[in-house]
Amino acid sequence: MEISVLLFTLILFLVPLVVLVPQKYKSFYSFGNVLITSFLTTYVIITEFFKHWYYFEEIQRIPLIGNIEIKIDPLSAIFILMINFIFIMASLYSIGYLKRQKNERSLNINFIAFNVLQISMLIICMIQDFMPFLIVWEIMSFASFLLILADYEKKKTVKIALNYLVQMHVGVVFLMMAVIILQIETNDMTFQSLNTYFQSHSNFPMFLLFFVGFGFKLGFLPMHTWVGDTYSVVPSHVAAVMSGVMKKLGVYGLIRVLMEVQSDFLQIGLFLLIMSMITGVYGIISAIMQKNIRKSLAYSSMENIGIIGIGLGMGVIGHGVGDYALAFLGFSGALLHVFNHSLFKSLLFFSAGSIHEATGTVNINKLGGLFKKMKFTGVIFLIGSLAVCGLPPLNGFMSEFLLYSGILEGMNATHLMSEIGLLIGLLALSLIGGLAIYNFTKVFGLSFLGTPRTEKAELAEEVNYFMLAPQILIILTIFSVGFFPKLYINVVGKVVSHLVHQAPIFTIKFFNAAENISLMGMVFCAVVIVIYILRTLAVKKNGITEGPTWGCGYVAPNVRMQYSSTSYAHFFQTLAAPIVVAKSNYSAIESNNIFPKSRAFETKIEDKVRKNWLEKPVQLALKVIKKFAFIQSGQTQSYLVYALLFILVLFLITFFKLI
């Protein structure tokens, strides 16, 4: 079956037809398209691929580019399955989420872009040639740009979307540079040519180009400036897809490159490790400072990219020093974390969307007490938070455990540089783990617990079943990773066996540890349940009284006296001062103000890197460019003069044989 042809047909004919569908059924139509696409690709993987772990096909019908190889190997397979799963869930969620959206044009664009995004992502995972890869990569960026524009009537959204598009393009420029060098040196642009290039040239500079290129999508530190704003304006189902799987294609690209790397392992590994550490710690610190749930989640994605990067770095270092156990645990930990993160981050974005649906805001300082009003969403968000913090028995712990044991394994038998690198990794992982708990207790505790801070939060109601169903399905998957890790580790091990020698041995070795962890998780659940039952019986027997919260002697407590997100983060802010800029807008009461009027107080968190590295240079550049603004006078006459001058200069240069 030629799936690629079918996919193209789907884009050309089926997807745009959503315009003709009546508004009520558009979301169902789009869901249908997602299902068909997913079925096509998943079917191939299940029938053809699992027989010999390999699927290959060549199409020759595209005139400009020539032949394109399409191949599904285990790495593509795991990403394809992940994309399909998250897309089906997101599409299901959008049926409920977009119910109230009335703007038909916005809906049309949204659904078309959504389906195109999925298909382009799937194709990216199959293509084996850089030229079409970059073209489809651009289509993907553009589709996601259109999805960000869902709310295009707002000026802010348009600005953010343009910022995103520009940054994605800068990333592609770096990729293009890498590919052009490849073409010049090897006369070929397939992934195999990368291998030949790496065999005869220095590896690190080439890797750096790819790293920066993919880093824009992944949001590694200086390239992360689009992350926070973008996720705060996109619709939740799109945010889930973008953060859950689209970002991960950057990881896919990096692994593809790492697969071919031939030397410079230690430099590349240490570089990756240190960049990831900085990114992870920076991400989680910025996440803590945010009061917008979506922004906080977006920065937390950055933190998770850091964790994944640490895994990849470990893997490469393991290659460099010949410690295959380290390499295996690093790569498989990173891959498993990619999968896990796509589950819990999309889950959290879905529930953030539910909060938005129910209350109209995602500002933590305006929420509170939602747990009683939205039981399901509350439990879902709690489980998502526990998973993202990497707490047992949920899935996040499984991948972090792999990474930790990889680090400890690698420390045993390697040489000094790698050991210090691994120490940095250990430091980063544990610090990130701790701060993640700090962050998610804040997000969950302050938005779901306590007393509602505004009327909107007070009147919140549970969202509809279309929105809940995908979240429950994702939770089941999360638990299945936590309790039955063998299946997942097996698949991940198959992928890593392309990267590391003797992977099957390590896979089997790690099965035991994974089983222990899941067993401990089950014991933990059992212990808690037993204690809880005993406790409930005892409490009932001893008698219960109810009353207001103890106010420490204060008798007129007020809803606004509760700890807010800003005050929760305030203490931390003093620690994070070198990294985060916190501004407050407030005019103090002066001594001659006898009857002070009502006044406002506003705090604003700014991204220091963004401010100093992006905004300031852009401002400077603008200043210089503005000096030349007089050239653009708007009069046709002067433009004609320019053209004349240009021709004159050209004539003079050629006349004096300067060129």
Add this chain to the structure above:
Amino acid sequence: MISLILILITALLFIGVLNRTRSLLSGRKGPGFLQVIKDLFRMFRKGSTFSTTTSMIFQIAPSVYFGSIIMALLVVPFADQEGILSFEGDFIFFIYALAIGKFFMIISALDTGSPFEGMGANREALYSLLVEPAFFILIGSFSMLSGNTSFYKIYQTMHFGSYESYLLCVVAGFVLIQIGMIENSRLPIDDPKTHLELTMVHEVMILDNSGFDLGLITLGTSLKFAIYGALVANFFVEPPHALIVYIQQFPQVDFKLLLLAIQIGMFMGIQFLWAVTVGVSESFRARARMNRNPLIIFTLTAISILIFFGVLIIMKKFQL
């Protein structure tokens, strides 16, 4: 199994010894030795008061907290004997199990909607989470030295280690004691004697818990104390070589049993010593200023990194 029983016993007596030391040093008559146990029994029999603001989270949090400590307890070994559950990388599980308890206690404090409890939760969260890197690097260094990643095997190798490694054990013991103090909210991070809510950390976080739940939390905290004591004690419960030689002269005595008895004695002795040390240091020490606490915690991480380099030196890895 032995570790479980021993830790349970020490947990019940620990706070009593500590309080007794403090009252003796400050010249008070003070509460009796068994007052803690009596308090616990009273709390378990008392009725509960729940705030109307609270939700389900507030009800389950103490159970999860206690359960998480039990889980952490299960992997702690005794001397060179395994804990009840022991596997490669169990100390990672140990830390994360404790973390899940912390997570629930923090959100249960936020559940009450009280500004004081929010404040306490915030502080406790920050302190106990910032201390995690110190613990990871400490145990990570020892796992590097011993070539193993489970508590039990790390201790086992340490007992047959060289004198240099014993030197590291002393520094590690110091760091572990400090970590224990921070994790259990004692001086210099938090003063359990304080009476003003604004200056509390742990006490104010559990302000609204009462009855059985409060009993669970109190028992859990003393268990945690004893667990850290056990981690420290395990470094040193190896009986001196001369003593072992001396025992082996008497063939009629069951060697293993006697060794075990000596080890248990040493364990209890060290735990007792620790409680007295904590009591003494708390009597003569003032709490640190609140904003200096992170500095103290980061210092611990720095010391752990020194231990890491110490291990590198012992393993002679500084040859590029």
